[in-house]
Amino acid sequence: MTTTTTYNISETMNSTVNFTGFPWAAEDPVYVIVRRTQTVLLPIIIVVGIIGNSLAVGSFLSKSLRKTSCCLYLGAKSVSDIGFLVSLFIFFLLRVHVTLLNHQGVCQVTVFLIYFCPFLSIWLVVVITFENCIRISQPALVSTICTTAVAKRVIVGYVVVGLVVYNFPFWTTRIVNGQCASATELEHIQRAFTYMDTFLTLVFPLIIMLILVPLVAISALSAFKRKKRLVQGQKRVKKNKKAAASPEAQVTRMLFAVSVVFFVLHTPSHAIRIKEMIIYMSYSKMPTYQDQIMQRIFELIYYLDFCVSLVVYLIFGRNFRKVFVKQYFQRCRGKSQSMPFVQNCSSSCADSEIFTKKARQ
Template sequence: MKKKDVKERKDPKGLIGNTLATIVFLSKSQRKTSCSLYLAARSLSDTGFLITLFIVCLTDLGVNIFNVDGICQVVIFLTYICGFLSVWFVVMVTVENYIRICHPFRVNQHCTVRTAKTVIGGFVFVALLLYNFPLWTTGIHVGPDGSRICARHSVYDKINQIVTYSDTVITLIVPMLMIIFLMVAIIYSILELLHRQARLKGKRQKCNERRHSSPQSKVTKLLFSVSFVFITLTLPSHVIRIQMTVKYLYFSSASVICPTMAELAIQKVFLILYYFSFSVTFWCI
């Protein structure tokens, strides 16, 4: 299995935090803005990811519900779905913040609740279309000792290999490049604004200071923090994943492909950071 099929313990605070974040973003006063809908959708997908991870972790505690036919396929299916949706909702949060900062006169045109609902529904449809394969390529394998293990069917190895590489592009390379590009554009726009402000004096400067303490400014800071924290926590793990993918694609020697103890330790640390990124939405509020 891929990066998402790891048995790591997760802090229940992540589930609690995401639940509280969802309640906040869907409250009567918040759900009237598009950014709140994206953040609520991201909190829900993060919660789904953590629940699937928790089910896998129960195996280590002797509760072997993951290796039950039906649950096995659904858990892996939801892991892919939630992982895909989470990263792309962060992309949409970054896009919205880019519009608010770099093209403020287009906010009323593009940053609407109707647009957000359409985009969220579109991503859910695409996710279901792309990631239904675990439902029919995965099953329960019984070992010689009678143990039951949830694993991929070997007959679908080619399909699973193609899907793994495609997923790397769809949920890693493309969204990460988009987020980084938009973040650079946002930072550049903010620096330009600060430079202009530094040249302003008197009443006009005070006016700008009041504007930057407005609710609109707080929204942009919130969206920026969500994107920044996501990049910080997930980029190291993504770099390691790309490195391993390149090794498998271009090297056949086992000594090259097989990671060293130091590399395994680094992967472990970065993977923990990656999983932690599914638990921090509430703390960005």
């Protein structure tokens, strides 16, 4: 009989759900507490995340925001986050003995989404960071690069790459003895894809953002000082207020928030995955007790990234907040006046371009 490896309900990586490789897991009190905590918190994270991202999609695709490239990227990210949370919910159902996952078709699609959606979300964050860098450091390229046409092509490109790279669950995953599993003869293939996923969703994005974020910070600071000099030269009474509310400052705050959320919530889970991968490849050793405990904790932190996005947008995205309130809390007023602005969700495209023209004078 073929030996199989079933997918863990709380991991994006494949491992044994019955802990045959970790006989201590079922009885260790600390591990049991951590897993029970996961069981309680996961459905809350999933429900809040699906609702929050659905509301965010509605705002980003509204008439006043969908005209900007960044909002298209963030809208696509919200859809991707919903896909991940839905697949995570199907995995979670195994813990409450609902075996929806163990059906042909559902098994393959769910495992595919658990890989594909995080890949898409992470790289959309990277391209948003890159676009903000262009807006601040190379304003002359904004009209060429930061357009909805380019955004649509980039999003389609990411989707195509993701489909090509992460289609392996459709041919390595099957229903074996009533369980969603991958056969042992294909385990080496799946492990290779898992290692590749680690590089695609952590190493490469991390390196790129470590380069882009300092560039954005330096460029934003320079732009802010330049704007301040212009305002002072005009000798306006409200110069300090205008300087503080500059689009460049808004870009910096939003970018900083997105970057911090990305690093803080993603890095711990991926870091321990890299550690386990290196140890296994070098010494063929399984994860230690401490590593397993930490991995479960870091998984919860990782999952938070897919449900807190709406909060980040509302706190740091002034224009998004206005559109959100108008769309969901002011419908009773009927037709209101059209928005006097069409801005980037994290910054004002229009204001940035106006500022650029002034800076050139």
